[in-house]
Amino acid sequence: MPLVRLRGNRALSPGISICLPNYNGADYLAEAIESVLVQSYSDFELLIGDDGSSDNSREIIASYVRKDPRIVFWTNEERLGLFGNYNACLKKAKGRYIKPFAHDDLLEPDALSRLSAVLEGNPDVSLVSSERRWIGSRGETIEGAVHFTEDQYLCGKEVIIANLITLSNWVGEPSAVMFRGCDKGEGFDQSLYHYGDIEYWFRILSKGDLVYLSKPVCRFRRHEQSNTTINLAGLYFAMDIFRIGDKYKHYLNELGETKEHFAARAIEKIALQMDHLVRNEDLKLPTVIAARPAGHEQFVRADNDVLREALFESTGRVTSLLKELLQTQNELEHRQGECERLRAAVNQMSNSVSWRLTAPLRTVREKIGTKE
Known part of the structure; x- marks a missing residue:
């Protein structure tokens, strides 16, 4: 992969390689770099790959390169997208971690x-991963999920299966994790949009276990221009779910789950996420169409295949749900008819001559029963 404009000096075999991909991140970039430079652990290299930013990101980075030789900076010759840019950083990483x-x-x-x-x-x-603090565009604390209140040592395979079952990533975003340099492999799967991180963690966890720290090591920012927001708005997460389900189906097969059952779960997950985006994030069709992450042009055909599969499975799921709804409606109408018939029978009995004639006997029996 051709890279240009390499800057900075590197120490030999630093303890940690920090991989920082950037694209038009000027609003927050300086603050992010500052948080690295004040680390209590100083034996690191900070690898910053810029993906052709049109803002003043490169000027900001260059100002730090002049101050600190641990920073290595380059501009990619062509747009690589988020995961492609991460991989460019990984290829240059020489750290033990x-x-x-x-x-x-x-x-x-x-x-x-x-x-x-x-x-x-x-x-x-x-x-190793950790809880994270959630912040907004201005650095304000916002509400976010908390997964563990105590440190956890977890079997790698069990973590993979647990995330496949929930169809989520509770292991953590890139800023929350660290792994060994010898386990970096081929890096992130660039055909994925939103779940490229958890898929990469799956491959790393196939080699060992996970430690999850309950005390946060990072602050994860949610804002309108974040990759997370764009991927959710564009519904790209939906295609990723089907891809990951197919790639790691052998784990679910061990539990007895069929492809059809997984597809049904996936559709329900996607539907719930879409409902949340529409209701709480005011997601509308123009926003979905406009959300186009870079670096995926070569995967258009594969994307279409996944979309067709998702459409087929979702149509079948909707048909199944409609049948269940119709059966429930028929059962409800039947029960309502039974209630009406019972109500009519009770009315007929209470208005009968025999019922009225035996009323005094019932009154006496009730009084006797009370005394007893």
Whole structure:
């Protein structure tokens, strides 16, 4: 992959390689870099690949390169997209440990020392992650999910299966994790849009276990221009779910799940996520159409295949749900008819001569029963 404008000086074999892909991140980039430079662990290289930014990102990065020789900076010759840019960083990484990062996130000052200590002290652990604090565009704290309140040591295979079952990524975003340089492999799957991180974590976790720290090591920012927001708005996560389900179906097959059952779960997950986006994020069709992440042009045909599969499965699921709804409606109408017939029978009995004649006997019996 051709790269140009390499800058900075590198120490030989740094302890940690921090991979920071950037594209038009000027609004938050300086703050992100500053959070790296104040780390209590100082034996690192900061690899920054710019993906052809049109803002002043490169000027910001260059100003830091002049101050700190641990920073290595280049501009990609062509747009690679987020995961392609990560992979460009990974190819240059020489550290014993790899720390992915993002231009709009922040690291806590002890992030590198805490994460690397876990890998150093646990040879069977291939990935370490942590809780994260959630912040908005202005750095304000916002509500976010908390997965564990105590540190966890988890079997890698079980983590993979758990995330496949929930169709989510609770392992963490790139800024929350660290792994060994010897396990970086081929890097992120560039055919994926939204779940490229968890798919990469799956491959790393196939080599070892996960330690999950309950104390956050980073602050994860949510804002309108973030890759997470764009991928959700464009519904690209839907295609990723089907791709990952197919790639890791052998794990689910061990549990007895069929392809059809997985497809039904996937459609329900996608529908719930879409409902949330429409109701709570005011998602509309023009926004869906306009959301186009870079670096995926070569995957258009594959995307169409996945979309056709999703359409087929969703149509079948909707048909099945409509049948269930019709059956439920018929059952409800039948029950309502039964209730009407019983109500009529009760009315007829209460208005009968025999019922009225035996009323005094029932009154006496009730009084006797009360005394007893």
